[in-house]
Amino acid sequence: MSSIRFSLYSPFRPLQGALAFGIILSLALSTPLKAQVGNQQKLSDASGSVLPLENEDIFGRSTVSLGDLDGDGQTNVAIGAALDDDGGTDRGAVYVLDLRSDGTIADRQTISDTKGDFSGSLDNGDRFGQSLAMLGDVDGDGHPSLAVGALASSDINDPGSVWILELNDDGTVRNQQQIAENTGGFGGSLSGTDKFGSGVASLGDLDADGNSDLAIGARATSDGGLKRGAVWIVDLKSDGTVADEQKISDTDGNFGGQLDNEDKFGFSLGSLGNLDSDDTHELVVGTVLDDDGGGTNSNRGAVWILSLKSDGTVADEQKISSTAGSFGGSLSDGDRLGNSLAQAGDLNSDGVSDLIVGAIGTDDGGTDFGAVWVLYLSADGTVANQQKISSTNGGFDGSLGTDARFGGASTLLGDLDGNGVDDFIVGAQRADGGGTDRGVAWVLFGEQSLLPVEFAGFNAHSKGKSVQLTWNTTSEVNNTGFEVERRVDQTWTSIGFVPSNTSGDATATPQSYQFQDTNVPFSASRVSYRLKQVDTDGTTSYSEVRVVERSSPEQADLGAPTPNPVRSSATIPVTVPEDARNAHLTVFDVLGRQVHRVSLSDVERKTVTLDTSTLSNGSYFLRLTVDGTTQNVESEQLNVLH
Numbered sequence: 208m209s210s211i212r213f214s215l216y217s218p219f220r221p222l223q224g225a226l227a228f229g230i231i232l233s234l235a236l237s238t239p240l241k242a243q244v245g246n247q248q249k250l251s252d253a254s255g256s257v258l259p260l261e262n263e264d265i266f267g268r269s270t271v272s273l274g275d276l277d278g279d280g281q282t283n284v285a286i287g288a289a290l291d292d293d294g295g296t297d298r299g300a301v302y303v304l305d306l307r308s309d310g311t312i313a314d315r316q317t318i319s320d321t322k323g324d325f326s327g328s329l330d331n332g333d334r335f336g337q338s339l340a341m342l343g344d345v346d347g348d349g350h351p352s353l354a355v356g357a358l359a360s361s362d363i364n365d366p367g368s369v370w371i372l373e374l375n376d377d378g379t380v381r382n383q384q385q386i387a388e389n390t391g392g393f394g395g396s397l398s399g400t401d402k403f404g405s406g407v408a409s410l411g412d413l414d415a416d417g418n419s420d421l422a423i424g425a426r427a428t429s430d431g432g433l434k435r436g437a438v439w440i441v442d443l444k445s446d447g448t449v450a451d452e453q454k455i456s457d458t459d460g461n462f463g464g465q466l467d468n469e470d471k472f473g474f475s476l477g478s479l480g481n482l483d484s485d486d487t488h489e490l491v492v493g494t495v496l497d498d499d500g501g502g503t504n505s506n507r508g509a510v511w512i513l514s515l516k517s518d519g520t521v522a523d524e525q526k527i528s529s530t531a532g533s534f535g536g537s538l539s540d541g542d543r544l545g546n547s548l549a550q551a552g553d554l555n556s557d558g559v560s561d562l563i564v565g566a567i568g569t570d571d572g573g574t575d576f577g578a579v580w581v582l583y584l585s586a587d588g589t590v591a592n593q594q595k596i597s598s599t600n601g602g603f604d605g606s607l608g609t610d611a612r613f614g615g616a617s618t619l620l621g622d623l624d625g626n627g628v629d630d631f632i633v634g635a636q637r638a639d640g641g642g643t644d645r646g647v648a649w650v651l652f653g654e655q656s657l658l659p660v661e662f663a664g665f666n667a668h669s670k671g672k673s674v675q676l677t678w679n680t681t682s683e684v685n686n687t688g689f690e691v692e693r694r695v696d697q698t699w700t701s702i703g704f705v706p707s708n709t710s711g712d713a714t715a716t717p718q719s720y721q722f723q724d725t726n727v728p729f730s731a732s733r734v735s736y737r738l739k740q741v742d743t744d745g746t747t748s749y750s751e752v753r754v755v756e757r758s759s760p761e762q763a764d765l766g767a768p769t770p771n772p773v774r775s776s777a778t779i780p781v782t783v784p785e786d787a788r789n790a791h792l793t794v795f796d797v798l799g800r801q802v803h804r805v806s807l808s809d810v811e812r813k814t815v816t817l818d819t820s821t822l823s824n825g826s827y828f829l830r831l832t833v834d835g836t837t838q839n840v841e842s843e844q845l846n847v848l849h
Contacts (some may be wrong), residue, residue: 267634500529
């Protein structure tokens with residue numbers, strides 16, 4: 208069974224179950240732990256205590272934990288069925304479920320146009336239950352509130368809405384308040400195609416005014432281009448109406464990231480709290496049709512982590528995608544990373560919140576079976592480690608089918624079964640259950656296993672013109688080795704591989720490693736390094752980043768040729784740093800074709816004498832390249848006149 212890094216780094220918890228045998232006994236108790244899916248419970252119209260679902264209800268489109276709503280010692284969860292037909296076609300519904308420790312349903316309450324004491328007005332196509340977020344006790348009366356997105360997909364004049372539902376202990380609705388254009392105090396401008404309510408996330412009290420704050424996605428907003436998407440930060444009053452709002456989009460809210468047409472920024476939302484212990488709150492935004500790593504319309508997906516100021520504007524942002532944020536997983540076209548988002552708590556006890564991300568288009572096991580990624584985050588919002596859960600990864604062996612879309616929603620449940628490892632619920636809204644597209648939710652139970660490597664230290668320092676890297680481990684299991692990566696600008700580049708001292712065998716004996724980077728680019732004054740640890744099964748994880756500051760390098764330079772125009776030869780001043788290893792001067796014609804090239808030896812580093820007798824009359828351009836870095840591209844023009 209493959210493994211999933213979702214919990215327990217702590218060396219102080221007792222070994223349980225499958226840990227108490229075999230290789231575990233040969234290792235020190237300080238060996239760090241991860242978790243794997245040990246079991247799962249299916250919730251559908253045919254499993255886990257039968258739900259009254261019908262074809263195309265898409266149960267599992269959204270999920271959120273409600274804690275122990277009724278005080279019976281069992282966990283409650285809300286699950287959306289956005290195309291439920293209670294009261295009319297595709298009006299939507301939310302199921303409030305009381306879960307037993309084995310994941311089956313002890314009791315349920317439906318909230319819809321006809322059930323659960325909901326007295327709001329829903330129309331056909333509203334998709335009530337598209338998104339869910341737990342707000343806590345908004346008005347201080349002891350009753351929690353639930354935010355429910357209603358996408359309103361069937362009416363081109365309706366941009367969507369969010370309902371704030373105050374819940375009774377039994378899951379029925381005590382009070383409700385709608386937030387929409389010109390409704391509930393919301394003063395923002397929406398269009399009929401915005402899909403306001405596509406995602407929701409609780410932000411706590413962002414501005415410390417004593418009121419709850421809520422993020423609302425509007426995935427089809429066309430700020431800056433077609434359907435690029437947007438997020439609204441709303442400050443709620445105690446009655447669920449809006450006191451103030453702030454928009455974040457390609458053109459608003461100080462967002463500095465790059466969005467493209469059809470990205471659908473705001474498709475899903477999640478909250479990470481204060482990720483880096485500063486004065487900002489981190490909001491996670493799914494951008495499911497982002498094309499990083501693929502061609503146009505590749506739809507691999509991406510996630511943005513936004514650091515929010517107290518006024519709801521963006522202080523900083525970090526992207527995670529196929530090519531950004533140190534994500535080491537493999538994405539394919541159509542995976543749609545970011546379809547769902549959920550805070551996972553601090554699963555590895557490193558002091559930083561972790562994240563669960565859905566990728567419903569993943570083809571593990573079959574077309575669009577779906578997957579979720581557990582991302583272990585660093586404080587800067589980049590990915591330190593990741594684990595995939597799918598039909599073929601992470602120990603999950605539940606039955607999925609074509610277009611099941613496992614990962615359409617996800618929620619951390621806490622330790623439901625009491626084994627010391629956190630459990631999750633994951634939606635698969637197009638899974639068939641007892642009929643077509645009725646939807647399924649899976650309760651995933653974690654169990655303990657071993658992390659492959661525990662780092663004891665990683666250091667980098669200048670050593671002459673090189674950089675020396677050293678690191679140590681206190682234990683290793685199934686470790687192939689370490690890929691060394693270097694970053695000078697924005698791109699990480701692999702510069703070498705150091706094999707494990709143990710050849711993949713398990714050991715609790717400390718190990719030491721070193722690597723010398725002898726090819727540091729001459730112009731780099733600041734160089735970053737990290738280690739990519741590779742398991743024997745191909746799973747990867749990253750070390751922390753180490754930065755080396757170097758003395759300011761001498762800059763390469765290309766001077767003006769003399770004489771100019773020239774008949775037979777020209778003298779060209781050049782400056783090449785002494786530690787440069789490879790430099791050359793190239794001559795191009797006006798069509799960009801290379802017509803001459805001169806390699807610069809050590810004795811030619813002040814001036815170059817260029818023979819122009821073989822060149823035709825006309826204008827030419829000079830280019831100096833040092834160690835692969837082009838200096839002064841086409842900045843000097845040479846005119847030949849015989």
